[in-house]
Amino acid sequence: MIRNVAIMGATGAVGQELLTILEQRNFPLQNLKLLASERSVGREYKFKGETLKVELTCPEAFKGVDLVLSSAGASVSKEFAPIAVDAGAVVVDNTSFFRMDPNVPLVVPEVNPEDIKLHKGIIANPNCTTIMMVVALKPLNDISKIKRIHVATYQSASGAGATGMAELKQQYQEIVEGKPVTVKKFAHQLAYNLIPHIDVFTDNDYTKEEMKMYNETRKIMHSDVSCSATCVRVSALRCHSEALWIETEKPISVEEARAAIKAGEGLQLFDDPANNGYPMPLDLMGKDDVYVGRIRKDLANENGLNFWLVGDQIRKGAALNAVQIAERL
Amino acid sequence: MIRNVAIMGATGAVGQELLTILEQRNFPLQNLKLLASERSVGREYKFKGETLKVELTCPEAFKGVDLVLSSAGASVSKEFAPIAVDAGAVVVDNTSFFRMDPNVPLVVPEVNPEDIKLHKGIIANPNCTTIMMVVALKPLNDISKIKRIHVATYQSASGAGATGMAELKQQYQEIVEGKPVTVKKFAHQLAYNLIPHIDVFTDNDYTKEEMKMYNETRKIMHSDVSCSATCVRVSALRCHSEALWIETEKPISVEEARAAIKAGEGLQLFDDPANNGYPMPLDLMGKDDVYVGRIRKDLANENGLNFWLVGDQIRKGAALNAVQIAERL
Numbered sequence: 001m002i003r004n005v006a007i008m009g010a011t012g013a014v015g016q017e018l019l020t021i022l023e024q025r026n027f028p029l030q031n032l033k034l035l036a037s038e039r040s041v042g043r044e045y046k047f048k049g050e051t052l053k054v055e056l057t058c059p060e061a062f063k064g065v066d067l068v069l070s071s072a073g074a075s076v077s078k079e080f081a082p083i084a085v086d087a088g089a090v091v092v093d094n095t096s097f098f099r100m101d102p103n104v105p106l107v108v109p110e111v112n113p114e115d116i117k118l119h120k121g122i123i124a125n126p127n128c129t130t131i132m133m134v135v136a137l138k139p140l141n142d143i144s145k146i147k148r149i150h151v152a153t154y155q156s157a158s159g160a161g162a163t164g165m166a167e168l169k170q171q172y173q174e175i176v177e178g179k180p181v182t183v184k185k186f187a188h189q190l191a192y193n194l195i196p197h198i199d200v201f202t203d204n205d206y207t208k209e210e211m212k213m214y215n216e217t218r219k220i221m222h223s224d225v226s227c228s229a230t231c232v233r234v235s236a237l238r239c240h241s242e243a244l245w246i247e248t249e250k251p252i253s254v255e256e257a258r259a260a261i262k263a264g265e266g267l268q269l270f271d272d273p274a275n276n277g278y279p280m281p282l283d284l285m286g287k288d289d290v291y292v293g294r295i296r297k298d299l300a301n302e303n304g305l306n307f308w309l310v311g312d313q314i315r316k317g318a319a320l321n322a323v324q325i326a327e328r329l
Numbered sequence: 330m331i332r333n334v335a336i337m338g339a340t341g342a343v344g345q346e347l348l349t350i351l352e353q354r355n356f357p358l359q360n361l362k363l364l365a366s367e368r369s370v371g372r373e374y375k376f377k378g379e380t381l382k383v384e385l386t387c388p389e390a391f392k393g394v395d396l397v398l399s400s401a402g403a404s405v406s407k408e409f410a411p412i413a414v415d416a417g418a419v420v421v422d423n424t425s426f427f428r429m430d431p432n433v434p435l436v437v438p439e440v441n442p443e444d445i446k447l448h449k450g451i452i453a454n455p456n457c458t459t460i461m462m463v464v465a466l467k468p469l470n471d472i473s474k475i476k477r478i479h480v481a482t483y484q485s486a487s488g489a490g491a492t493g494m495a496e497l498k499q500q501y502q503e504i505v506e507g508k509p510v511t512v513k514k515f516a517h518q519l520a521y522n523l524i525p526h527i528d529v530f531t532d533n534d535y536t537k538e539e540m541k542m543y544n545e546t547r548k549i550m551h552s553d554v555s556c557s558a559t560c561v562r563v564s565a566l567r568c569h570s571e572a573l574w575i576e577t578e579k580p581i582s583v584e585e586a587r588a589a590i591k592a593g594e595g596l597q598l599f600d601d602p603a604n605n606g607y608p609m610p611l612d613l614m615g616k617d618d619v620y621v622g623r624i625r626k627d628l629a630n631e632n633g634l635n636f637w638l639v640g641d642q643i644r645k646g647a648a649l650n651a652v653q654i655a656e657r658l
Contacts, residue, residue: 154563194570194639196570
């Protein structure tokens, strides 16, 4: 029975969305605690008509807490998730720190809900681009096993948090006002630009973000599927988009794929080329589902399908998925 | 011997770039004529210190003209290219109208210069995304034949001409000023958005833009290569970017690919992950070459390579390629 819930990293973009979603979904809790670093202690936020004050993330803060929703960064999770577990809480962790730990289930409720019960105190929430992708892959993989994935992402500023969105807005304001452009959060100016580089580079010259799509997808889907990703930061505010090609063991027709996506959990089919209908990030901010469109036969692979998806990176890509895991606990 | 040159569509984004490039490259001509529709007649532009007045595109305008560089739209080319040819000119046409005509060579000078001499008066300039892609594919295809291409594009506002760029700038200005956003040139708001739809849809639910990448690539490369593309308009001003996966008959190593791109004509290798070095649209406006980076082994295909390219859509993607064809005539 979950009574006492704590949000760790409560002042960030995902933390704030967690607050919103817990209220919107009327998550069954008695007490909610907002935790953050020293700098944010004392800030106040509304929750169901009450005012909550941010408290310091420290070992004592987890006493009596049943559930921790954590989105404070990998180093904070590394330090405090085990402390919270020792104090008796279950931790649903939004950071990358525990995701590939063999003792920690990595869960997208639409895909592998059965893994939740294997937890030993910590359940990891996958990376945003992976979550959206596997939600769309699930019903197609149920028709015929997916063997290969090629995916190019179009990731919004929100992937770098609230400060990422603020910096992008500030950059356009500065450009319009003829001022020098401020570049702090991103490695380069993002306004009017694309940055084909998210997270750090690894030994094989893929970025960590790209390798997350490879490794996390295999773990979530319990599959040996191989995935080659190119992850690109674009000048959108808070929805991520992905252009995907999949190869399945047997061919799947466009009609089958459309029907499967339409019936799929957490998915919306929006594939109406005759009426210029397809998902776009600007339209889908704040939506819970992953929207799929532009479904076509892969012209370069008889067993291939090609499609486009868009999802709200902060909701399904992070906060909503975490709450959905907690709801199933 | 080319003496008298006419630019058809002289007031558009590509027309203006043609003017710049003819001057920058000191193209050997005696007289330059600027042609446009009635609305632009009388406008004045500088060329090599002289002032040129825009004249009306009409049959009489081509008298004595040796070379027409045309970028006025498919319907204008359809009507006036044959008239110009009858008047004795060679037409290098930037529009889509003649590209797939079996009697018209489709040329990227770095790839199939030998096709120029097959012309019967008209030489077609390929679509921007195809030009950039085949320039990068050429040296790799010389190592081992490319069998399949998967490509996701990130195409800037300039692909919709000068009015496309102006609309994107206007949209950000309106957003910053808190005004309603003007949407005219694009089907949807492009600022803070992505539009996975360029040109019209065809019967197989690919767009014409995507099918250009399939069909034009085969024609230029004299190859049965198959190409599946997803073309997306992004909020950049004038460089197009592409995320590519290619499958070759025999595997090509990353080192071989880097060496081939580095030595390739019209190409610049910019692939320095250790120092966050990769091509970005904001850095490459006004550049002639296609820049390639992020070269990796395809994790989902033993015979595959994965890379990223960026090129100035108005220069190599249109005007420069046309002038390079003319220079070889």
